[in-house]
Amino acid sequence: MATAHSRAAARIMIAPATVLLLGWMLIPLCMTLYYSFQRYRLLTPDNRGWVGFRNYERFLTNPAFQDALINTLLLVLGVLVITVVLGVLLAILLDQPMFGQGIVRILVIAPFFVMPTVSALVWKNMFMNPVNGLFAYAFEAVGLQPYDFLSQAPLASIIGIVAWQWLPFATLILLTAIQSLNSEQMEAAEMDGAGPIQRFIYITLPHLGRAITVVILIQTIFLLSIFAEILVTTNGGPGTASTNLTYLVYAESLLSFDVGEGSAGGVVAIILANIVAIFLMRMIGKNLDA
Amino acid sequence: MGTITLEKVTKSFGDVQVIPPLDLEINDGEFVVFVGPSGCGKSTLLRLIAGLEDVTSGEIRIDGRNATEVPPARRGLAMVFQSYALYPHMSVRKNIAFPLRMAKMDKAEQDRRVENAARVLNLSNYLDRRPGQLSGGQRQRVAIGRAIVREPAAFLFDEPLSNLDAALRVGMRMEISELHSQLETTMIYVTHDQVEAMTMADKIVVLQAGNIEQVGSPLELYHRPRNTFVAGFIGSPKMNLMSGAEADKYDATTVGVRPEHIDVTPDGPWQGRVGVAEHLGSDTFIHVHETGLAETLTVRQTGDISVRHGDMIRLTPRQDEMHRFGADGLRLE
Numbered sequence A: 001m002a003t004a005h006s007r008a009a010a011r012i013m014i015a016p017a018t019v020l021l022l023g024w025m026l027i028p029l030c031m032t033l034y035y036s037f038q039r040y041r042l043l044t045p046d047n048r049g050w051v052g053f054r055n056y057e058r059f060l061t062n063p064a065f066q067d068a069l070i071n072t073l074l075l076v077l078g079v080l081v082i083t084v085v086l087g088v089l090l091a092i093l094l095d096q097p098m099f100g101q102g103i104v105r106i107l108v109i110a111p112f113f114v115m116p117t118v119s120a121l122v123w124k125n126m127f128m129n130p131v132n133g134l135f136a137y138a139f140e141a142v143g144l145q146p147y148d149f150l151s152q153a154p155l156a157s158i159i160g161i162v163a164w165q166w167l168p169f170a171t172l173i174l175l176t177a178i179q180s181l182n183s184e185q186m187e188a189a190e191m192d193g194a195g196p197i198q199r200f201i202y203i204t205l206p207h208l209g210r211a212i213t214v215v216i217l218i219q220t221i222f223l224l225s226i227f228a229e230i231l232v233t234t235n236g237g238p239g240t241a242s243t244n245l246t247y248l249v250y251a252e253s254l255l256s257f258d259v260g261e262g263s264a265g266g267v268v269a270i271i272l273a274n275i276v277a278i279f280l281m282r283m284i285g286k287n288l289d290a
Numbered sequence B: 001m002g003t004i005t006l007e008k009v010t011k012s013f014g015d016v017q018v019i020p021p022l023d024l025e026i027n028d029g030e031f032v033v034f035v036g037p038s039g040c041g042k043s044t045l046l047r048l049i050a051g052l053e054d055v056t057s058g059e060i061r062i063d064g065r066n067a068t069e070v071p072p073a074r075r076g077l078a079m080v081f082q083s084y085a086l087y088p089h090m091s092v093r094k095n096i097a098f099p100l101r102m103a104k105m106d107k108a109e110q111d112r113r114v115e116n117a118a119r120v121l122n123l124s125n126y127l128d129r130r131p132g133q134l135s136g137g138q139r140q141r142v143a144i145g146r147a148i149v150r151e152p153a154a155f156l157f158d159e160p161l162s163n164l165d166a167a168l169r170v171g172m173r174m175e176i177s178e179l180h181s182q183l184e185t186t187m188i189y190v191t192h193d194q195v196e197a198m199t200m201a202d203k204i205v206v207l208q209a210g211n212i213e214q215v216g217s218p219l220e221l222y223h224r225p226r227n228t229f230v231a232g233f234i235g236s237p238k239m240n241l242m243s244g245a246e247a248d249k250y251d252a253t254t255v256g257v258r259p260e261h262i263d264v265t266p267d268g269p270w271q272g273r274v275g276v277a278e279h280l281g282s283d284t285f286i287h288v289h290e291t292g293l294a295e296t297l298t299v300r301q302t303g304d305i306s307v308r309h310g311d312m313i314r315l316t317p318r319q320d321e322m323h324r325f326g327a328d329g330l331r332l333e
Ligand SMILES: Nc1ncnc2c1ncn2[C@@H]1O[C@H](COP(=O)(O)OP(=O)(O)OP(=O)(O)O)[C@@H](O)[C@H]1O
Pocket: B013, B018, B036, B037, B038, B039, B040, B041, B042, B043, B044, B045, B192
């Protein structure tokens, strides 16, 4: 498969897909770049023109920007910590032989199949609602004041909801990794005098290193752009308490009808995502080398 | 110290009894080899001794103390696995030091022991590599190194050489024997390789379907197999076993004679047609058919004999090397 002829054939075959993908990604990106340097408000659509970096200036000096930046990072970090830690524990649990293993595994994976909007609505209305929610009932049952999660601790609540959605993904990947652990290695460690906790630290965790890296990288990509959960639960509020960058871009461009500033926000978000990616690859990318 | 005693030990997986009641005595400093066909329970028996499997009933004593309920780490035994089971993310040094680190031994002593083991096993130049960067034989030595630093009461080996090529296997066989005479520690060694069993063992335990068929020194097993199973299992090529008229002449149900105890002579009592003749250089194994005694007789001759496919030859067994077995398969004296 490596003759000059077969390589040329391969290139021709994948060319249409590559061109389509490039168009699909490049055109919107270029349009965003173009609009980000334009004055383009939907309320005054005729008043268009080049404004240089003014859109960027306004987006970056917007007091909401700093909050959104911090919220974005907190959201990503919080969900990563919860899903990786709980995912490792759940994966170990699911790896134990037990009654009804197949069904339990399907149940654990189920949340991943629920659409983000739906699961966020379910959480908002059925669990976290301060009047009708299950949590409110639980609080009242033990004689406590119901807690209004989404207005008292909006970001933490959203982190909880998103973590709940992504836990199955982490668990699944970590479970397959655990299953590939050579059982003789565990037995050797047992004979060498390592207790269960030491076996976890010295054998299981290093073995999971690569899988954890994959989980972190993939989840980060998706978590940087969380949107639906915020839109249907808190609308970014109260104030900017649960606004992340994606939501801020939405709020600027569609709620304030300012396409120019929204586009500038989009470009800023892309740059931020790349900065995060570079940091991640520097920190944990070496785990991916065989 | 390293005496191990098994008393009426049994092991069942679910309803299947893999080891029926079994007694075995292993003395301090002995090199004991378990041999037997695949699936006969050698690994299971070793894992029972190691504590990696729980016995279903019976008692295991190590140095006179009942160890049946003692967890593997506290039995004072070290095991070398078939797959080596090295820790892939640790350097060779850390692999070897792992049991010492778990025992919270002080750093200086750890280093001293690791250096020592590395010198004995010729690993000094590889201490900072990962297991993935070593050859099969080197990995094997690391696994042995990890076992010896603990100074255990006994070593357990489960087919440690089966992943190595033939030449390396011969080398490692000698190294392990050498190690045994240096350390004078009890070693239990599982294999299904005849040559390993015969050359390394002080005592061979022949197993079949979880039963001990015979325990004895290699030569004892070779010269006086207790039953037809051991007779057929020990020795390579296999002993020729015959029943029927030939056996009746010796007043037995089955008689056996080893290939090396049959001579090709012009006037022997047996005759047959040569099938395949395997010329190994030093030896020739001749497979003889149509003898009327058994399907095939295997005869071992010196390398320079010239026989060809289809030749008729006459054979003389050495009368004093005939083995007689009764109806129950047991040896008749
Ligand atoms: N965990 C288990 N569950 C059920 N049966 C088992 C288990 N482990 C081993 N056995 C059975 O016990 C018997 C003995 O297995 P064991 O591994 O001890 O054989 P062995 O003598 O080591 O064979 P080999 O030379 O092929 O390694 C086999 O019939 C095997 O199928």
